[in-house]
Amino acid sequence: MASIKERIMAVTAHVLEIDSATIKPEHDFGADLGAESVQSVELVAMFEDEFGVDMDEDEALSVTTVAGAIEYITKVCQEQDVEV
């Protein structure tokens, strides 16, 4: 199975319609990758769907970087006993 990081990069690339190879962990979804408000909502939805978890919108939308997303989703998966 692909790692959390790889899966997050793949989802991000799909939603933002960019090449996943260009995505770096330190990238800000908005400032660096061009995510707009609607795409941020879609990213959260896609992450939930990809990992089979339920995220708190407040917490999820406060994550701004790819690295932050990796950390946050890892935590959520652990809390919700989702194997990754």
Next chain:
Amino acid sequence: MTDRKLTSTERDVLLRNGCTATDWNALKVDDGFISSRINRVYFVGEVKIGGLTGVVTSSGVEKPAGLSDATIVNCSLGRDVRVANVGVHLANYDIGDNACIEDIGTLATHSDATFANGVAVNVLNEGGGREVILFNELSAQFAHLMCLHRFQPALVERLTEIAEGYAAGQRSDRGTIGHGVTVRSVNTMENVNVGDGAAICGTARLHNGTVLSTLDAVTRVGADVQAEDFIFAEGANVADGAVLSACFVGQGCQIGRQFSAENCLFFANCEGFHGEAVSVFAGPYTVTHHKSTLLIAGLFSFYNAGSGTNQSNHMYKLGPVHEGKLERGCKTGSFSYMMWPCRVGPFSVVLGKHKRRFDTSSFPFSLIEANAQGHCAMVPGLNLTTVGTVRDGAKWPARDRRKGTIRRDRISFDVLSPFTVGRMIQGSDILSKLRKETDKSVDSVTINGATVKRVLLRTGEKFYRTGIEIYLLEKIARRVEQAVADGRSFVEAFQVAEGAVYSEEWVDISGQLMPRKRLDSLTDSVMNGSITDIDGFFNAIDRIDDNYDDDEWTWARHMYERLFECDLDDLTEDDLGAVADSLLKVKGKFLRQVSADARKEFEDMTGFGHGGVAGDVEHDFREVRGAYEENTFVTRMQQELEGLEIRISTLRATLKELSQQLS
């Protein structure tokens, strides 16, 4: 008026002053008549003149009441009227006290005038079939039923009888200019009635119309306006080259800056500047401000049109027969386009150029964007937690420009109401069903022409759940607080009022919200002849308005019990404490999300610091836009959040105390 004939001395003075008459005996005057104040007037037919001892104020200058340089035909003039410089004639008018008529071409009423009462406006469907009859007492609700309830021919027939019956009563060979009216520098006014206090200045042409006005809600018609077959309601302002034909302009409306409209109805507090409207039913607070904007064959209310908004009602087949409906609270983005027929649910935002039809009425608060192919992509519920929606909810009541005691349009301002929350429940059910039925391999689903990404079905449900919970929990919490304050039991506080009506569905009658059953009762009353005139109609919708709070509570209670699977009467103090906690959680989250949305407006500083150096960008931004923390909206959200926390904490403490007392 004493209506006496001129004395011979008075007639001599008039003759010396260059006056003539077809029949001096037909000229009647009142006590206080001063012949020296009449100069170079030609009297035709029967003319009555009131006292002329006082002054009138014209453009801030006091001038003596009197008549000069005019041809006056079959008119009755009240006390202290000033008429000066009438180029053609002033004919067949009854003019009230203190009116000032100066520098005009023609002001005349011809026989059998109706002053636009009875004019059929081809609203909403440019090809016909939804005509609304103009009359002075037209309201948004009356027009809504006449226009939209064509599936009830008997209703439309009765409403038409009421409207035409009223209109017949307006038919006259004489027009009326009310007390204190100013008509100045107007080219032509024919078959126009004018109410008290109105100011008509610099207007090009008014033909067949009524300017309703009262001293406490003055109507103004300004420079270069051209209007025919029109009614302007009290407190409206129509100015600056507006061109109107077959239009109703409601109370508090502002129309100007070369706006043009035909076959349109604009109800309370609408604004139309620069653009164009054709066959538009503009419910309250419909706003269009921009030059390249066309509104055509649409139903709108609490609406804002971005610049360049456009629609098509014509497929080059059977004529301009298509219609669109944007329910309350919608906005269209700059250069958005829709091809009718479409229907958009309440409080939605429409962006892009849509080349396909869609119906998103079950999905309020949605983002509706056209993709590159012109197909509709929807994110259900996204606009629920946006700054724009929250600001709009506060701004409309604050911008109610209606003054005076007469307010014909009934307006429910609530953003969250049984109407919108009912739609959210409906939308949530649809999304839930689709989510369960749609395989993960499917990327998107189509609902009535709108595409929704599969992953966003659940997101939409979550957004709607937030809105539904905020509304219902708030209603319960308020009842609990009232019970505590009044020293009543909770069971008492939760009781449904006698006479309250429950319907699962609520409807929006162009601004007035009501249960479906109240609407049915209203329409039945019209059809069975219980309501026979406009006063009866107003009384009926007033009664609906009076029952709003009770009907709303009935609905909220019913829905809460259904969705939370409980009976309110069985809830203990601890249960109610949990309700309070839930409200704090969900509403607190909502307020934080709205604040976070507002923060985005302070993140992009592109273009600021122009001409400065790097460090000047933030400084420039702060000087122009202010700081996020100091923004009035943001501080209001923060105060609301803090207030909510205190409120829930207080409520929790009270409930805990009550619970302890009981045990």
